[in-house]
Amino acid sequence: MSIPPAPAAAPADAIQLNDVPRRGALYRVHHEGKTSYLFGTIHVGKQDFFPLEPQVTEALAKSSSLVLELDVRASGPYYRALERHGQYPAGHTISEHLSPAALAKLQLALDKVKLPLTSVEHYRPWVVANILVGQEIEKSGFNRGLGVESYLLSNAAQQKKPLQELETADYQLSLFGAMDDAQQEAYLLENIADIESGAALRKSAGLVEAWGKADASRIAALTRELTTGDTVSARFMDATLLGKRNPEMAASIEAIMRKGDAFIGIGLLHLVGDKGVPALLRQHGYQVEKVY
Template sequence: MEMSVPNAVTATVTAADPAVNSICPSAPRRGALYKIRHDGKTSYLFGTIHVGKQGFFPLEPEVTRALADASALVLELDTRAHKPFEQALAKYGSYPAGDAITRHLSPYALGQLNKALAKAGIALANVAMYRPWLVANILVGSEIEKHGYHRSNGVEGFLLSTAIEQKKTVHELESADYQLSLFASLDDAQQERYLLENLEELENGRAVQKSAGLIDAWSNADAARIAVMARELTSGDSVSATFMDRTLLGKRNPEMAAQIEQIMRTDQIAFVGIGLLHLVGDNGIPELLRQRGYQVEKVY
């Protein structure tokens, strides 16, 4: 999902400076890159992060060459399309007119939220119309940005600017409506729990620590640490971990694998850039494609 790693809601990103699109032989390996083959067709699968730093670009030459060889770029969402995201956000992230978050939280949760908003310099009135999951994601995303990780430096922006420069077709695996509808599957009690869990991790520093840890593992292509971070983010009985494990990954990975199969049935060589956590473990997309009879080679 196009999220500030790992929790913040999908946000429109600005393409990275086209000046960084040139191949840099000394660029370090970042993320994870796979080559997928089936019936004489080849595509590439690359693990992305949705926030980053300008210094992360250009990407490693093998990634740059793979993208150059591709006829199409495939992302979870085409982040240039603002209107569908705004419509989905209004549909799933906001209360109807006349309703507000204050009517859906316990006194304790509302008190914790007020403390967090005051610390972040955000007035309750500015987020009162938003549902708890969205407020939680806004607060986490804001804190991550304070530590130097910005949506404008997300990998999708760099890939999009490169693909546009190379006049490639851009496809989406999902829609903004579908992605944000997943959060609507949480009932009021689960959303309050999700909010409180994220507020606690903001207060004790774990939210930034986990996000920064995953970003650092991506920036060094550290497969072992990526696997450790994935387990940490999906283990335990918290609403956040369960939602990540069962819904954001467990539900979507098979759907994405099926979409990639459809894409590879065409004559296009696709470069598929999706969130790093979708590539990890026995239920990750590389393993799901192997199970479907695809030859999957991990380039790095």
């Protein structure tokens, strides 16, 4: 759920190399004679992440459709949702909704990245927090326009495969917008503290590196770190971004598989643990095999 959405699609290379490394996590899902694939994505990338390895591209080629959380090319629905859930009504600004201490810390954080307060004053604290973290990630060389979803979309378009979305931008952003003022201030301050300490980049870059090596144990460890602890950010990640959405995604995937097969790309963290989507599908009688 980056701010803003990916502006451009990663190129879909026609040539697949035999020595392309495994990245992410890939599952084969069987049910009632149908076979689908479940792949863990990340929302940022680098040019050398592509092409994806042959097992992934072959799985996409064999599937009848591509399923993603969202069509990241569609900026209109995203910005309408951002206006609804992430911006204050006309005449209101973030300065009126933060404590003086929080506002001072925000001003310092903005000064460090040379962003004037006026450029973000109409956004709610959760949006500003995500903007600041996104800038920190991009400073390390990762590009939102090179996210894995863009690559999959480009390949699927070449193969004339239809796209299905599991969620909407309005729904995703509404989850953040449901936090009250106190939670949003805490979320903002926690993320600023993580940026200052280097933890934000360490966790984000660590997850991308783990995805790039298909390092399941490190992915699991980072997921535990992101969802454990007495912070608004950890509780929100655990209870809402994963805990609420995983069962909903699993139910939508089941509905899709009742009609046919698909290649399903969802955020990597949704695949992890006994409450992840693969585990939930197994609980509902689906045969789920981890390819890697």
